[in-house]
Amino acid sequence: MKYWIFIILLSASLFTKGQSNDSLGNALLNAEMHFWQAGNDSTRYSALLQKVHIYRLAGLYHQAINEVERSSQYALKSDEKSQLKYEELLNNFLNNDYGYCTTFRFDSNEGISYSKQIELIQLYSLNELQEWANCKKEMVAYLDKTDTVKIKEILNLPETYQYKDPVKSKRLSAFLPGLGEIYDGYPIKGVTSFVITAGFLTFAGYNFYLHYYVTGFFSGVFPMTKFYGGGKRLSVNLADRHNQKEINKIKKLYSNEILGSVK
Amino acid sequence: MSRRCTRLFIRLFLLLFPFTVIAQSARFDTLAFYHHLAESNLQREQIAFDNLWIKQRPHDRTFTDSLCLNNAVLYYKLNLMDSSGHSLARVSQGNNFNLHSERLYISMLILHSKLDEVQNILYSRSNNSPSGTFFNDAQLSVKMLLRRSIDTIIPIYSPRIKEIGDRYEIAPHHSPALAGLYSAVIPGLGKLYLGYKYQALSAFMVNTLLAGQSAESYARAGPRSFRFIASTTLFGLFYGGNILGSILSAKKQRHDYYKQLDHEILDFHNTVVGKPLY
Numbered sequence: 030m031k032y033w034i035f036i037i038l039l040s041a042s043l044f045t046k047g048q049s050n051d052s053l054g055n056a057l058l059n060a061e062m063h064f065w066q067a068g069n070d071s072t073r074y075s076a077l078l079q080k081v082h083i084y085r086l087a088g089l090y091h092q093a094i095n096e097v098e099r100s101s102q103y104a105l106k107s108d109e110k111s112q113l114k115y116e117e118l119l120n121n122f123l124n125n126d127y128g129y130c131t132t133f134r135f136d137s138n139e140g141i142s143y144s145k146q147i148e149l150i151q152l153y154s155l156n157e158l159q160e161w162a163n164c165k166k167e168m169v170a171y172l173d174k175t176d177t178v179k180i181k182e183i184l185n186l187p188e189t190y191q192y193k194d195p196v197k198s199k200r201l202s203a204f205l206p207g208l209g210e211i212y213d214g215y216p217i218k219g220v221t222s223f224v225i226t227a228g229f230l231t232f233a234g235y236n237f238y239l240h241y242y243v244t245g246f247f248s249g250v251f252p253m254t255k256f257y258g259g260g261k262r263l264s265v266n267l268a269d270r271h272n273q274k275e276i277n278k279i280k281k282l283y284s285n286e287i288l289g290s291v292k
Numbered sequence: 293m294s295r296r297c298t299r300l301f302i303r304l305f306l307l308l309f310p311f312t313v314i315a316q317s318a319r320f321d322t323l324a325f326y327h328h329l330a331e332s333n334l335q336r337e338q339i340a341f342d343n344l345w346i347k348q349r350p351h352d353r354t355f356t357d358s359l360c361l362n363n364a365v366l367y368y369k370l371n372l373m374d375s376s377g378h379s380l381a382r383v384s385q386g387n388n389f390n391l392h393s394e395r396l397y398i399s400m401l402i403l404h405s406k407l408d409e410v411q412n413i414l415y416s417r418s419n420n421s422p423s424g425t426f427f428n429d430a431q432l433s434v435k436m437l438l439r440r441s442i443d444t445i446i447p448i449y450s451p452r453i454k455e456i457g458d459r460y461e462i463a464p465h466h467s468p469a470l471a472g473l474y475s476a477v478i479p480g481l482g483k484l485y486l487g488y489k490y491q492a493l494s495a496f497m498v499n500t501l502l503a504g505q506s507a508e509s510y511a512r513a514g515p516r517s518f519r520f521i522a523s524t525t526l527f528g529l530f531y532g533g534n535i536l537g538s539i540l541s542a543k544k545q546r547h548d549y550y551k552q553l554d555h556e557i558l559d560f561h562n563t564v565v566g567k568p569l570y
Binding site: 243 | 320325328329334336337339340341343344501502504505507508509512519523
C-alpha cells in the first residue's frame with residue numbers, strides 16, 4: 030500500500046512540475062486575451078496589471094517591467110499611475126537594480142498611494158548600495174519626532190566599518206610572509222603562511238650549506254617563491270572577505286531597523 | 293404563457309444557442325490576435341495559444357506540425373531546451389512544410405543534435421533541391437558535425453559556411469604518438485611540436501632541473517641514498533607525466549579545434565532560427 034501511495038505522490042508531483050510552465054503561459058494568455066477584448070482603457074489596464082503580477086510571481090522581473098511600460102498608456106487615474114510606479118519600483122528592486130530605486134521620484138500628479146511601500150523599498154535600496162548615512166537620514170525623517178528612543182537607536186547605527194585595504198595587506202605580505210593575513214584578522218593563516226615559507230627557505234639554505242645547489246634551488250627556493258606569491262594573493266582575498274563580512278553585518282543591522290522605522 | 297408556447301421557446305432557444313456561441317467566438321479575431329502576439333513578441337502567450345489550438349485540432353497534421361515547430365522555436369528562444377526538444381519531437385516525419393518552415397525545421401533539428409533525422413530529410417529531397425541552396429549548407433553542416441570528410445563538390449550557399457568548411461580542411465593533424473616520442477627524446481619538444489612555446493619551455497626547465505637534482509644527489513650521496521631515490525622518483529614522475537601530457541594535448545588540440553567549428557556551425561543555424569547569439 031505504501032508503495033502505491035509513494036508512486037501516486039511522485040506522479041502527482043511530476044505532473045504538477047510538468048504543468049507549471051504551461052500554467053504560467055495559460056495565465057498570461059488569459060490576461061492578454063482580456064486585454065485584447067477589452068472595451069475601455071480601464072479594463073486594458075487591469076489586464077496588463079494582472080500580467081505584471083503573474084510575471085513578478087514567476088520571478089520574471091524584466092518582463093514584468095516591460096508590461097508596466099505597456100500598461101502606462103492606459104493608466105489614467107492618479108491611483109492607477111501610483112500603483113504602476115510602485116510595481117515598476119518593486120520589480121526593479123527585485124531585479125537588483127538598486128540605483129534606479131534610490132533615484133526614483135514621484136511626480137506630484139501621481140498620488141500618494143503606496144508611499145509607505147515605496148519608502149521601504151528605497152530604504153532597503155540605500156542599504157544594499159551601502160549608502161548608510163543617507164539611509165539613516167531618511168529613516169530619521171520618517172520617524173515620529175517624539176520617539177526619541179528609536180531616533181537615538183538609529184543615530185547610533187554604524188556608518189562605516191573597519192576597512193582592510195587589500196593593497197596594504199599585499200604589501201605587508203610582501204614585506205613579511207603572513208603579516209598581511211594577520212592584518213586582515215586571520216592570525217592562524219598568517220602564522221601558517223610564515224612557517225611554510227620560512228621552512229622552504231631554511232631547506233634551501235641547508236642544502237646550499239651542504240653544497241647541494243640544484244636541490245637547494247629546485248626543492249627550496251622554487252617552492253618558496255611559489256608560496257610567497259600565493260601568500261600575497263591570499264592576503265588580498267582575505268582582506269576582501271573581511272570587508273564583505275563587515276558589510277553584511279552592517280546591512281543586517283540596518284535591515285532590522287528599517288522595518289521598525291516604516292510602520 | 294401556455295405550455296405550447298413554452299415548448300416553442302425552448303425549441304427556439306436550443307436552435308439558436310449554437311449560433312449565439314459561434315457568433316460570440318467569431319467576434320474574437322483569432323488571426324489578428326495571433327499577429328498581435330507575434331508583433332508584441334509575447335512568446336509565452338504564443339506558446340499557450342498554439343497549445344490551445346493543438347488540443348482543439350489534434351488530427352489536422354499540417355496545422356499541428358506548423359504549430360509544434362513554432363512552439364519549438366519559441367521555447368528555444370526562451371532557452372527552454374527540453375520543452376523545445378519535446379515540441380520538435382511532436383512534428384510528424386512526413387510533414388508538409390513550405391520552404392521557409394523546412395529551413396527552420398532543419399536548423400532546429402541540427403541545434404538539437406538530431407543529425408540522423410536531418411540526413412534522412414536531406415536524402416529524401418536530394419533529387420528535387422537545386423544546388424547552392426540552404427539545403428547544401430545543411431548537408432555540409434551535418435557532415436562536419438558528424439566528423440566526416442567534407443565533400444568539396446557540394447556547392448555552398450552561405451559564405452559563412454564556406455569559411456567554416458575551409459577551416460575544417462586545415463584542422464590540426466598533429467600525431468599524438470609523435471608528440472609523445474618527441475617529449476621522450478627532449479622534454480618539452482612534444483609541446484613545441486604542437487605549437488605551445490611557453491609550455492615547452494616550462495616543461496624543459498622543470499625536467500632539466502629535476503634531472504640536475506638527481507645527478508647531483510647521485511654524485512654527492514651515492515646511488516643508494518634517500519636523496520637520490522626521492523629525486524629520481526620525482527624526476528621519473530615528471531618525465532612520464534610530460535610524455536603523457538604531450539599525447540593528451542595533441543588529442544585535445546584537435547578536439548578543441550573541431551568543437552570551436554561545431555560552435556560556429558550551431559551559431560550559423562542560430563541565426564537561421566532568429567535567436568540573438570549572445
